[in-house]
Amino acid sequence: MGKSNRRKAGADQFDSSDADSVSSASTALSELTPANETEHVNSLEFGLDKFIDALYEKRGSTRETALLGLLDAFESHVLHTFVENKCITLLHQYINSIKRGSTKEISLACRAIGLLAITAGAGSSAHEIMEESVPQLSRALKCGSDACKISVLECLAVISFVGANDFAETETSLKIMWEVIHPKSVSNGGPSKRPSSAVLAAAISAWSFLLTTISSWRINPDTWKESISFLSTLLEVDERYDRSVRIAAGEAIALFFELGILGMSYSEENGVENFNNEVSKRCTVTYMQSMKAKISGQVYDLSMEAGGKGADKKNLNGQRDLFQKIWDFVQMGECPEVLLKISSKRNILRTSTWSQLIQLNFLKRYLGRGFLKHAQENELLHDVFEYTVDKTESLSAKEKKISRSGDEKGRTQKLNKDRRMAQARKQGHLIAQDE
Template structure:
């Protein structure tokens, strides 16, 4: 079957609510910073404001540190000067890590966001790699205490961002993916108790996992581990929560896009010299792969046409149907959805699942700051915003997306 001529194109328009939310957030953060610094006058020097916020992170009072982190996040989201990052990179990183180690759930969440923005601002290179290596252990340890959904989601999002920007080896990416996998599917033992994760956490972890997957080369995947991943995501398609189903559908589409299923089937079907193996174990493995793919196709087909039920949210139902229609077409015909996002007077196009997952995750992480940075960064001279280096980071992040 050829690609349908009237293939659905999703358009994400600039929402005035996002703009208002961003302005409101900025005003609040600046007001907080003024109370942190104890000044009554509004200071226009943004470097000075950032310096005050940085100094406030040394304070013992948790609420003071929270206000300072909120102000730093606002500065990064709006107009961060590169000189500040160059001078204070290590100090900001380690103060944020201290907040992750000893802060409240709110402080941890803010610190995670600040670290993620710092990684995006410095872009790929030695500093980004340092952020990753310095952050992995504190984040991993904090995730062992799953006392709060907001904290857990923020930690996972931060790990995804710093890994995406800072990882230089496949092993580093796989390490972060394994940390996330242990949250979803822990290996139970005498000292490990199974914890039922809230749907919001499952959705966040699966989305973050899929986001990191977009950097992986299908040739480096281990078939045994990835069969386990695919089987687990298939079970999530049967969950009651639609956000969990949607995140799992995107993760599976991303796995299939790497060519992993074909690779797994080939590994189980042939020996190193290309001949068909005689052992029952190999034949069973190949049969398992085919059966798993068939099961997922049936699940996807069903979810793309779900009728809904009493009390179900129509918006979520439509999102699910649309997503799984795209996944179904991809699995059957090999075509990923064409997505168009309107930014100002221009459009950003994606044509692969990898590109779409990157874009959606960045929209989620940057929130109200996403449109502003994308609009200035993409529409400015040579696609560079001279006063905001986060735009450069976004260009680095979305380098594979066709404009």
């Protein structure tokens, strides 16, 4: 009874002015500073409770407004305590929005579920979020706008990344995504509709992000032949798809190189699962070596693509940069390193593998303006990435000068090395690819 009255009060306030309510509430939430956050904790929770109450209402616009308010709060704050108390309540209302809402409401609810899982962190709550959401997300993929499908795919990737307990659960989500990437014939015998460039690129990015959680020793190369072959076709210039698709496919290919699937040899199994027999092994190794040669050539061509007159220059620089890094990784075994300062307290986020780089790029896109806040305070991200301390902050002026001198020397050496590698690419010095 009490809950019903509380919902009624929330409905009255939202019905009077949805936009004004969420705007004022969101502003109030975002203006809370660490110094006064404790003082205003009751006000913060009261505002969040009002949004939850509004999710029970019949008007779709009211629920959409409430979702926007909750999204703003979850981006602006790392609400661990609130999620501990309200996780299942929030999850059930978000799922209800997916079941009965418009495509806009579904998109908002999917993002809200993803942020809920990221805030909850790895554990039983995240696992429950995944278990209850996957069936609904799978159904939501079959209809709706491209924007809605993209939201569903990204949500599916995030909740599986955080909540999956084993390979079987991860594989279920990977298969759902792959059906979007490479649709098969439907039951009536007709071809499935080919996804748009935006949906295809998003699906591949989500799939790659989730694939980073699988260790190489758990991968049977035979199961990935189709994936590698299809991704290779997407590296070809195709008027049906734009460069965003080739870039997404390139990241996935880089991951297969890192996992050792595209670098197999007859003398070693690269940590992958045992083959059924020697014949199977030789066939798979031969196939992967041929694919490595083919894909390496594609990577080189895309790293050197010219932007001449009449060429589509959108994402051209991003494409060349990515494929140059992949080419360098294939030839030299060096992964691009990223150092990202995330706070004034000398904390630096570092990536040193393709898996980490793919995870970083995906989570930065997904969290948007909330990435920095979560990188600073969310233990989940601390567990995923490498965190180091910038030791120069505590040095004297003389020591900082010496440190900068060393850094400049290192940067000069790296620039010289990059120039040599770029020159080698321009001259077409392709290292043998069948070794």
